[in-house]
Amino acid sequence: MQYLLLIYRSDAEYGRMNADDRKALSAEYAVYTQSIIQSGHFKAGDGLQPVSTATTVRVRDGKTLTTDGPFAETREQLGGYYLVDAKDLDTALGLAARIPGAKTGSIEVRPVMIYDNPR
Template sequence: MKYLCLVYCDECILHSDPDSPADAECLAYAQTIQGSGRMIAAEALSSTQTATTVRMRNGHMSITDGPFAETKEQLAGFYLVDARDLNEALQIAGKIPAARVGSVEVRPVRELQP
């Protein structure tokens, strides 16, 4: 089953906290998951300052610079994994290096019905 592991961190401390992982550590972990055959995709995201939010209301598009909400932690990246069950997905998420300074939300992927 597919699970999306959403990595959230406070951008102000993401790369400055002593426990923050370096890019090389994150890349090494992603390669470990890739080598196990459970990785579908993983990417780090640019700062929320580069985000643009799109909304459609009554047929009209609204475009806003920045993230959709003000929060203490921002979406920093994701891992899309194929795991046997939620327990295995949680084990994968718990080893994501950025979990030391932020949080990882694990959600099953819902298949769209035609």
């Protein structure tokens, strides 16, 4: 089954990190990513630009409305994701617990919906 591991972190705290700390964090993510590639769990994953670059889209009464910034103000923002293939939720939770961002932020684990597409 596929799970999306959503990585939430504070953009403000990330912005306060010095270059050496960012480099160290990047190295931790590289090691983690390589480990889940080698284990066969990795399907996709990427970091996201800061929430200040986001645009939120809504359609109301047939009109498309856009707003600069995130959908909601929160202490933690979506900073990246991994799409993994895991045999069960416990395996997915174990993978999520090893993500470097879990030490300072949070990881939301969500099963991917499987659509029955009859032809």
